[in-house]
Amino acid sequence: MNLDNCILAIDQGTTSSRAIVFSRDSEIIAVSQQEFEQHYPNDGWVEHNPEDIWESTLSVCQQALIDAEQKGANVVGIGVTNQRETTLVWDRETGKAIYNAIVWQDRRTAQTCRDLQSAGHLDTLRSKTGLLLDPYFSASKVAWILDNVEGAREKANQGKLAFGTVDSFLIWRLTGGKVHATDVTNASRTNLYNIHTQQWDAQLCELFNVPESVLPEVKECADDYGKALSSLLGQSIPICGVAGDQQAASFGQCCFQPGSIKSTYGTGCFVLLNTGEKAFESQNQLLTTIAYKVNGVTHYALEGSIFIAGAAVQWLRDGIKVISDARETEKLALSLDYDHGVYLVPAFAGMGAPYWEPDVRGSIYGLTRGTTNAHFSRAALESVAFQTADLLTAMAEDGVKPNVLNVDGGMVANNWVCQFLADVLNLDVQRPKVMETTALGAAYLAGLHLGIYKDTDSLVNKIESKFTSDMSNELREKLLSGWQSAIQSTLRFKR
Numbered sequence: 001m002n003l004d005n006c007i008l009a010i011d012q013g014t015t016s017s018r019a020i021v022f023s024r025d026s027e028i029i030a031v032s033q034q035e036f037e038q039h040y041p042n043d044g045w046v047e048h049n050p051e052d053i054w055e056s057t058l059s060v061c062q063q064a065l066i067d068a069e070q071k072g073a074n075v076v077g078i079g080v081t082n083q084r085e086t087t088l089v090w091d092r093e094t095g096k097a098i099y100n101a102i103v104w105q106d107r108r109t110a111q112t113c114r115d116l117q118s119a120g121h122l123d124t125l126r127s128k129t130g131l132l133l134d135p136y137f138s139a140s141k142v143a144w145i146l147d148n149v150e151g152a153r154e155k156a157n158q159g160k161l162a163f164g165t166v167d168s169f170l171i172w173r174l175t176g177g178k179v180h181a182t183d184v185t186n187a188s189r190t191n192l193y194n195i196h197t198q199q200w201d202a203q204l205c206e207l208f209n210v211p212e213s214v215l216p217e218v219k220e221c222a223d224d225y226g227k228a229l230s231s232l233l234g235q236s237i238p239i240c241g242v243a244g245d246q247q248a249a250s251f252g253q254c255c256f257q258p259g260s261i262k263s264t265y266g267t268g269c270f271v272l273l274n275t276g277e278k279a280f281e282s283q284n285q286l287l288t289t290i291a292y293k294v295n296g297v298t299h300y301a302l303e304g305s306i307f308i309a310g311a312a313v314q315w316l317r318d319g320i321k322v323i324s325d326a327r328e329t330e331k332l333a334l335s336l337d338y339d340h341g342v343y344l345v346p347a348f349a350g351m352g353a354p355y356w357e358p359d360v361r362g363s364i365y366g367l368t369r370g371t372t373n374a375h376f377s378r379a380a381l382e383s384v385a386f387q388t389a390d391l392l393t394a395m396a397e398d399g400v401k402p403n404v405l406n407v408d409g410g411m412v413a414n415n416w417v418c419q420f421l422a423d424v425l426n427l428d429v430q431r432p433k434v435m436e437t438t439a440l441g442a443a444y445l446a447g448l449h450l451g452i453y454k455d456t457d458s459l460v461n462k463i464e465s466k467f468t469s470d471m472s473n474e475l476r477e478k479l480l481s482g483w484q485s486a487i488q489s490t491l492r493f494k495r
Helices: 050-070 110-118 122-129 139-148 152-157 166-174 202-208 245-252 310-319 328-334 373-397 415-425 437-450 473-492
Strands: 006-012 016-022 028-035 075-082 087-091 161-165 181-183 217-219 237-244 261-265 269-276 287-294 297-306 343-345 363-365 404-408 428-432 463-467
Touching: 006 050, 006 166, 006 437, 016 050, 016 437, 028 050, 050 075, 050 166, 075 166, 075 245, 075 437, 087 139, 087 152, 087 166, 110 122, 110 139, 122 202, 139 152, 139 202, 152 161, 161 166, 166 181, 166 237, 181 237, 237 245, 237 437, 245 261, 245 269, 245 287, 245 297, 245 437, 261 437, 269 287, 269 373, 287 437, 297 373, 310 373, 328 373, 328 415, 343 373, 343 473, 363 473, 373 415, 373 473, 404 415, 415 428, 415 463, 415 473
Parallel strands: 006 075, 075 237, 181 217, 261 404, 404 428
Antiparallel strands: 006 016, 016 028, 087 161, 261 269, 269 297, 287 297, 343 363, 428 463
16 A cells, blocks of 8 residues: 555534545545534524534544554645535634534524525526525525624624635634635535636625625635644645535545536435536526536536435434434344335425425324334435435436436445435445545545646546345335325425
8 A cells, every 4th residue: 555645634524523544545544533512502503613623623633643644654635525504703813713603404594595585586696606595505694693793793894704614614723824715615505606707796795794804715626725734733734625525525436527426425415416517507496516626627516405314313313312323223224124104204404405495394204003213213214215316306307317326425334225225216326435435535636736646537436336226116106105295294394
């Protein structure tokens, strides 16, 4: 194994921070991970303590570097990938956040988004950003912080505050406040960035009442983001690759050709379909977003966003405590027949694509006296496949139908999940050898900037397993019909 020119990939996620050192051959040299606390101060609100984000990230980076160096690895660059849309505002002088990070799942600004839509702003916003008016995106969260923290708006207008998604916050901290920057993929998720002109949009900033003075500089995905301080990591290492987690996963899966598609199953589930250098506008509530920008060339993607995937399993473990470990779900799922009759619609944070209903809440159907923890577990896993089917149906109605689905994320270590996906989607499902494709994508981007990799043609996605459908059309249609009944019932019930 070649231990020269290794990359430290920072993968800052919704429930944990992870650092992985990759060799130039995409082998994992060292890994460190740390979970941190979630905060739910009100119904539909989700927050993180910014210091938890920073301290957990710094800790895992230090540990991964120590482990890698003990094995003889030479780390020459850093790639950063992050939970997207999560919003922080901090003081430029102190570097301290003025409020907790408002997480992408947070619903507190739903009424603001409804008001803007009622005022007729959706078409303008969608034509510029490719997004929808939904509290999922960053702009309304920034405005909420500025309006609800005493003195914040005045400070922002004076140029004393900085806004950023998690990548920007980490880069600011790692460089000692020298760099306030983000990449095009994270910028494209704010509702403030024009994905066609690739500039912050003054009209959108005015619409959301976000002063342009708080915005970071926008760079390419493989670019110069300054150097991490040696006082933090033991050496000064250039930060030279950045992408939001879903785009990074797509890059790690080598989805470089138009029509290539990946689906990541982490806290949520996100399907990205590369549409090449053309921004394709969906007619079925999918998002148009930037997939990546490298060497001046931008690739776009269609995206379907599901807010709850692995988080449903976490709820089984930590919320209602029907399991003690996520790995139990595979055995429990295998203990039931396909037609067991229980459906879970995990709309714990509203519903994303293709429904976009922020006010609905989770529901479960088909309970009997015979319902057990196995039914809850199986229904949670099945909901991920059913939600994916909804996204691929929307893509098919937009005229796009993939032949194979590349999957990654913690949930797809479960063979049952991969097989059920293939069965329900009636589509071949490929699982990569390197499951940490989100971190790998960030490492690939950093390696491209440093010249470790010549171009995207020199990057590879090694396939470990392939799953092929073995379900009858009759059973598939029956299961999907039951799912749609559950969805429609859930949509009718709003708090």
